[in-house]
Amino acid sequence: MVGGRTGYEDAELRRRRLHLxxxxxxxxxxxxxxxxxxxxxxxxxxxxxxLSSPMVPAEAG
Known part of the structure; x- marks a missing residue:
């Protein structure tokens, strides 16, 4: 557990960031x-x- 998150939650967070x-x-x-x-x-x-262009700087910020 890292920062109060389980391994599954960390994997889900990585998956969502990759998707974004x-x-x-x-x-x-x-x-x-x-x-x-x-x-x-x-x-x-x-x-x-x-429609996708604003997502790039939003994710980078």
Whole structure:
């Protein structure tokens, strides 16, 4: 037990942190939603990228 947490709680915390880092990254490589397509007339900008961008600095801070 570290800091009052069990091994399971530590593992769950690590899993959640990893998920918070990987989710925005995956949004930059997935196919855009068919009904939305690419945004602002670009061939690369998707809604997932826009919505995931604030998560990166929020997790880093």
């Amino acid at each position: 880092w990987l989710w925005p990254v995956t949004q930059f490589f997935r196919q855009p939603d068919r009904q939305l397509g690419n945004l602002l007339g670009t061939n690369w900008l998707t809604m997932g990228m826009i």
